[in-house]
Amino acid sequence: MSDPLRAPMPGAESLTDHLRDRWSVSVFEPTHTLDDTEIELLLRAAQWAPSAGNGQPWGYLVAPRGSATHDVLLAHLSRGNSGWVPRASAVFITVAQTAPDPDGNGPKWPTYSYYDLGQSAAHLTIQAAAMGLAAHQFAGFDHAAVGEALGVPEWWQVMTGIAVGVHGDPASVDPVDAEREQRERIRKPLTEIAYAGGWGQPWRR
Ligand SMILES: Cc1cc2nc3c(=O)[nH]c(=O)nc-3n(C[C@H](O)[C@H](O)[C@H](O)COP(=O)(O)O)c2cc1C
Numbered sequence: 001m002s003d004p005l006r007a008p009m010p011g012a013e014s015l016t017d018h019l020r021d022r023w024s025v026s027v028f029e030p031t032h033t034l035d036d037t038e039i040e041l042l043l044r045a046a047q048w049a050p051s052a053g054n055g056q057p058w059g060y061l062v063a064p065r066g067s068a069t070h071d072v073l074l075a076h077l078s079r080g081n082s083g084w085v086p087r088a089s090a091v092f093i094t095v096a097q098t099a100p101d102p103d104g105n106g107p108k109w110p111t112y113s114y115y116d117l118g119q120s121a122a123h124l125t126i127q128a129a130a131m132g133l134a135a136h137q138f139a140g141f142d143h144a145a146v147g148e149a150l151g152v153p154e155w156w157q158v159m160t161g162i163a164v165g166v167h168g169d170p171a172s173v174d175p176v177d178a179e180r181e182q183r184e185r186i187r188k189p190l191t192e193i194a195y196a197g198g199w200g201q202p203w204r205r
Contacts, residue, residue: 009185018129025134026181028087029168034064038131039090042164045127046092049120052112058120061093061150063161069093072149073161078140083177085138088163093146094121099155106155114159121162128164136163 012020034042039062046060063069065088073093074086085091096117100106107113125135143158152158170178191202 011187018126022125022129022135023185024136024181025165025167026084026136026177027168027170027173028084028089028134028163028165030065030087032089032166032168034089034133034164038133039064041131042092042124042127046120046124049116049123051116051119053108055107055109055112055116056120057097057107057110057113058117059095059097059156061095061152062090063093064090069150073141073146076142076145076149078142081138081140083174084136084180085161085163087165087168087173088136089133089165090163092121092124092162092164093150094159094162095147095152095156096159097156101153101155117159121160124162132166133164134167137161138163 009020009023014020043060043062046058047056049058051057061069063073065086070091073091074082077085094117096113097107098110098113107116121137125137128135137160139160141161146152147156147158170181194203195201196203
């Protein structure tokens with residue numbers, strides 16, 4: 001997705017298109033819907049992510065706008081997310097298995113459950129970009145209430161929502177939500193995240 005409304009990403013110019021063009025849209029077009037073929041493709045991207053020991057400790061609750069699952073989520077959004085999330089075409093609620101079930105079945109290496117779910121979610125968001133869709137992940141909702149209402153077992157942990165849809169008209173929403181996506185996009189410099197020779201010694205090309 002290429003969107004001229006979005007702020008520049010210094011240093012990202014040469015990334016592969018779908019990484020370069022990804023950003024967290026906060027103004028979704030509220031009439032757009034995702035069909036089941038599109039939803040399945042997004043889930044396939046998540047499904048085919050790598051994971052520790054191929055444990056695949058991830059789960060997704062699919063909540064198209066207007067569905068009962070969507071209604072549950074909307075009732076428990078944080079104030080900051082209650083303006084923009086409802087307009088997205090669908091939300092994928094992400095869940096990680098962090099402990100064995102009562103029969104002892106669970107992730108081989110629970111230490112990596114969050115890592116694996118995050119990677120699976122990232123694959124979903126990049127697939128969304130490749131499909132001309134926008135995705136915005138969010139943690140601001142009552143995880144316990146959503147998990148309970150949707151019957152998530154206690155050995156699974158509700159983590160985030162991924163709102164997916166297409167970009168809408170910023171002039172059609174509350175200025176607070178329109179402003180949210182105009183904020184400067186900031187990243188730490190490589191010297192603060194990439195080291196060589198020892199921790200704290202910046203990698204240099
Ligand atoms: C785990 C996680 C939780 C997030 N929670 C929220 C949230 O509750 N509300 C929100 O508006 N954005 C949320 N975001 C989006 C981030 O703020 C956003 O990814 C970050 O500012 C970088 O912007 P970009 O995605 O456009 O590059 C979350 C992102 C992640 C990965």
